[in-house]
Amino acid sequence: MSQSYNRGLVEDFGRWREFTAGMWAWILHKFTGWVLVGYLFTHIAVLSTALPASNAASGVIAAETDVYTTTLQGLESLALVRVLEVGLLAVAVFHILNGVRLLFVDLGVGLEAQDKSFYASLVVTAAIVLASVPTFLEGVF
Amino acid sequence: MAERYSSFRSGSRSWLFQRVTAAFLVVVLAFHFFLLHFVNHASEVTFAGTSARMEQWGYLLTMVLFLLTATFHGVNGVYAALLNQGLTGTKKRAVKGVLAIAGLALAAQGTYVALVMSGVM
Amino acid sequence: MSTQIQEESEEATETETETAPVERESPGDRRREAKRTASDQRVASEPVGEIEGDTFRLKVFRYDPEVEGKMEPRFDDFTVPREKGMTVLDALIYARDHYDTTLTFRHSCRQAVCGSDAFFINGRQRLGCQTQISDLDGPVRVEPLPHQDVVKDLVVDMEHFYDQMHAVEPFFQGDTPDGDLEEQRQSRENREKIKMSTRCIWCGACMSSCNIAAGDNEYLGPAAINKAYRFAMDDREEDELKEHRMKILDQEHGVWRCQTQFSCTNVCPKDIPLTEHIQELKREAVKQNLKFW
Ligand code: HEM
Ligand code: SF4
Ligand code: FES
Numbered sequence: 001m002s003q004s005y006n007r008g009l010v011e012d013f014g015r016w017r018e019f020t021a022g023m024w025a026w027i028l029h030k031f032t033g034w035v036l037v038g039y040l041f042t043h044i045a046v047l048s049t050a051l052p053a054s055n056a057a058s059g060v061i062a063a064e065t066d067v068y069t070t071t072l073q074g075l076e077s078l079a080l081v082r083v084l085e086v087g088l089l090a091v092a093v094f095h096i097l098n099g100v101r102l103l104f105v106d107l108g109v110g111l112e113a114q115d116k117s118f119y120a121s122l123v124v125t126a127a128i129v130l131a132s133v134p135t136f137l138e139g140v141f
Numbered sequence: 142m143a144e145r146y147s148s149f150r151s152g153s154r155s156w157l158f159q160r161v162t163a164a165f166l167v168v169v170l171a172f173h174f175f176l177l178h179f180v181n182h183a184s185e186v187t188f189a190g191t192s193a194r195m196e197q198w199g200y201l202l203t204m205v206l207f208l209l210t211a212t213f214h215g216v217n218g219v220y221a222a223l224l225n226q227g228l229t230g231t232k233k234r235a236v237k238g239v240l241a242i243a244g245l246a247l248a249a250q251g252t253y254v255a256l257v258m259s260g261v262m
Numbered sequence: 263m264s265t266q267i268q269e270e271s272e273e274a275t276e277t278e279t280e281t282a283p284v285e286r287e288s289p290g291d292r293r294r295e296a297k298r299t300a301s302d303q304r305v306a307s308e309p310v311g312e313i314e315g316d317t318f319r320l321k322v323f324r325y326d327p328e329v330e331g332k333m334e335p336r337f338d339d340f341t342v343p344r345e346k347g348m349t350v351l352d353a354l355i356y357a358r359d360h361y362d363t364t365l366t367f368r369h370s371c372r373q374a375v376c377g378s379d380a381f382f383i384n385g386r387q388r389l390g391c392q393t394q395i396s397d398l399d400g401p402v403r404v405e406p407l408p409h410q411d412v413v414k415d416l417v418v419d420m421e422h423f424y425d426q427m428h429a430v431e432p433f434f435q436g437d438t439p440d441g442d443l444e445e446q447r448q449s450r451e452n453r454e455k456i457k458m459s460t461r462c463i464w465c466g467a468c469m470s471s472c473n474i475a476a477g478d479n480e481y482l483g484p485a486a487i488n489k490a491y492r493f494a495m496d497d498r499e500e501d502e503l504k505e506h507r508m509k510i511l512d513q514e515h516g517v518w519r520c521q522t523q524f525s526c527t528n529v530c531p532k533d534i535p536l537t538e539h540i541q542e543l544k545r546e547a548v549k550q551n552l553k554f555w
Contacts, residue, residue, distance in 0.1 A: 012236075015408075018385035023473075030222055037215035044251045051175060053188045054257050061188050061550030068188040074185035082312050085183070099163050105522045106160055112199075112293040114524055135179060152518035153551045156544065225519055227478040 014104045021115035025098055032095040039088060046071065079140045086136050097121040157219055162211040169207045195259035208251040216244040290458060290535035297533075317343050319401035320353050322365065329364075335412075338362070339405075344395065350383055350404060351390035354416075367416035374531055377463030380470070381416055382408055387467035387529040407470040420506050423466045426483050429516035430490040430510055436499040452497045457538055459492040461532040468526035468536055484526035484536040487517055491539040494546075507552070512547040520544070 019027075053061070053068035060066050064073075074079045101117045104110050110117060174178055181190065195201050220240050228236060256262040306439055320340045324334035342359040351369055358365040372391045374503040379390040381404040384398050395402060410418035439446055468484040469475050475483040482490075493499060494507040511517045526536040 007212070015385065019252065020523075020525065020528055021521065022528070026521050026523045033215070033218050033222075036211075037219060038346075040211055040215055041247060044189065044247055048250065048254050050188065050254055050258050054192075054260075055360070056188075064187050064189070066188050068191070069186070072186050074186060076186075082280065085178075086252060089174065089178075092174060096167050096170060100167060103163060106541060106544070108289075108538065108545065111289045111535070111538050112296070114522075135182075138182065139184060142366065150363050151512045151547070151551060152514040153512055153544075153547045156518050162364055224514065225474050225521065227480075229480070 020119045025101070025114075025118040025121075028094060029098050029102070033093040033097075035088070035091045036095060046075070077140065082137050082140045086129065086133060088131055089136065090125060093128050094121060094125040097124055155221070157213060159217055159221070162210040165210050166207075166214060169203065170211075172203075175206065191258050192260060195255060199257045201255060201261075205252055205255050208255070209248055212244050212251070216240050226235045270340055273504055276363070288535070288538075289312070290533075290538055293535070294533055297461070308423055311347035314329040318353075318395065320357055321401050321403045322354070322357065322416070323405040323412075324365075324415055325412050326364075326366075328414075338365075339401070348395045349391050350381070350388070350393045350395060350398075350402060351379055352388060353395060353402065354404065364413045364415075372397040373461060380407055380465040380467040380531070381391050382470070387471050389465060389467070389531045392531050407466060409470050409473075409476040413464070418464055418466075419551050423469050423483070426469070427464065427489060429482065430486045430493075430507070432486075432489045432493070434493065434496070434499065436496070446498055447494070447507075448498055452495075456492050458532075458534050459488050459495070461534055462488055462492075463532060465531060467529045467531060471529045472523070473525070474519050474521055474523075478515060478519055481519040482511070482516055482532075483513065483522075484540065487511065487540050487543065488534055488536050489516075494543065508543075508547055511543055512551070517544045517547060 047068075049068045049071045053066035056066040061069075064070075098118065098121045101114070101121055104117070105114055177186070195204070213253070220237065223236055224233070282491070289301055318341075320342050321337045322336055322340065323335065324332055324338050325335040340351045340353075340361050342356050345352070349372075351372060354365065354367055355369075358367075366377065366520060367381070367390070370378050370392065371378040374389050374392040377389075380387055381390050383390070383393055384403055387407060404416065406412045406416045406418045410423070413419055436446070460484055464485065466485065468488075472481075475481050490507055494504050494511070499507075520537070520540045522537055522541070524537050527534075527538070
């Protein structure tokens with residue numbers, strides 16, 4: 001037994017066709033989790049424009065020409081940002097729904113339906129996101 | 142075999158807090174999305190509007206708690222994900238340090254911003 | 263969740279007879295019940311004898327670091343005649359006996375008891391002796407268990423798996439009762455509780471299916487945690503022993519690394535509800551720690 005053969009990473013992601021529901025749920029939860037933390041950091045960075053804005057004269061704030069208001073509205077006027085926001089909604093809704101599924105799994109409730117509850121998370125996410133598209137894209141296109 | 146496990150460190154605390162914060166975040170994140178995209182449209186957010194909301198103590202408190210729990214949950218989640226990849230030893234300690242600093246910085250900056258918005262600072 | 267059904271129906275009948283009447287229905291029971299119904303239906307609707315007569319293609323992973331032509335891993339194709347009731351293990355034995363005597367794989371009991379022939383068959387960890395050829399789509403592709411180093415052909419290095427199993431002290435440690443003729447009694451309910459966890463045959467299928475175990479070498483893995491469950495939940499062991507067992511499980515690389523992917527539960531040839539057991543131990547550990555805070 002002097003040598004052996006290590007098949008490396010192919011064993012994992014090269015086999016994605018064979019993944020089961022629980023595995024997909026884990027991958028998507030991880031991915032959406034990372035996107036959400038990434039967004040949280042950017043979000044606070046953008047909102048930090050409130051610091052200089054708070055020093056602006058009250059007339060500027062009333063006229064809505066302070067940095068905070070112009071930055072946020074400037075971003076919101078970009079179609080790309082709006083589309084990304086729909087993506088963010090999808091990510092958040094899936095993470096919430098699958099998060100609730102995971103909480104039940106942690107409580108030992110409904111383990112035998114864990115695959116069905118994952119599919120349900122996907123379907124409900126899709127429904128909520130599609131229903132929200134008009135509101136999210138209002139006025140940019 | 143037993144000596145491999147002598148350096149005892151329980152993982153139950155971070156696991157439990159991850160779930161507890163998750164349960165809180167479900168509600169608050171849904172509320173947050175709803176308030177800022179459906180009740181108030183994101184494209185119509187202004188500094189005056191934000192301050193008006195933040196001046197209410199209940200809202201300010203909720204948002205600060207939202208920030209703190211989300212930061213813990215997010216950063217702890219990333220740390221857990223890296224442990225799952227087999228992170229150990231010095232690298233693990235370094236990653237832990239970096240994540241802790243990033244988390245604290247985010248929480249501090251965010252809280253400061255919230256307080257400024259509310260006019261407290 | 264639905265393959266390797268044929269055996270389960272047999273096994274299930276066996277389980278039924280040993281089930282105590284007082285038993286409360288667990289999620290695992292319901293899951294197995296569903297599987298059983300599905301398999302009964304399928305078996306009933308299948309044409310009988312159709313599988314006899316023709317041949318099928320068996321693709322087998324080959325590798326041998328000591329033989330010139332086999333140092334580069336490859337797949338060999340064998341044509342094997344179909345027979346009624348043929349298992350993947352039977353097919354491998356046929357190929358070895360008729361085509362290539364160097365084809366190497368572990369096997370012994372041929373009845374899902376010894377745990378030596380877990381392979382990666384058509385993209386899933388299964389026991390060769392428990393998997394009917396008639397349940398698989400052709401060609402039947404047999405590989406060594408993923409996430410373990412291949413020693414030769416289908417033989418993998420199980421050392422790490424055994425290390426993890428031993429790390430949880432997989433033996434009964436309760437005090438022996440005084441008096442020579444005294445028996446060590448266990449309540450019916452307690453026996454029911456740990457029943458499924460005692461069925462492990464150390465095949466390593468679960469560990470091989472777990473991608474956390476693959477990434478984190480220190481993670482105990484499903485089989486070892488289930489083994490620990492079997493003793494931690496056994497009422498005949500004293501409370502201090504349970505605490506000691508929980509300490510092993512409550513480390514960062516113990517139960518907490520489980521990400522509830524259900525991969526292990528899906529592949530376990532003995533139908534052990536591994537994820538359910540791991541989750542119960544997590545909650546148990548949290549409860550114990552809350553007591554101390
Ligand atoms: C709103 C409700 C939320 C729920 C119900 C929820 C639920 C969960 C749960 C249960 C886990 C643990 C997964 C596991 O360890 O197996 C998790 C992981 C995670 N969550 Fe959340 N979460 C929520 C919001 C958030 C937010 C706002 C963020 C971002 C700041 C976030 C970021 C993460 C990350 C990064 C992980 C780790 C993912 C990984 O394993 O790589 N989550 N979430
Ligand atoms: S728990 Fe099941 S899959 Fe894992 S080693 Fe035991 S019998 Fe095999
Ligand atoms: S040969 Fe013993 S389990 Fe398959």
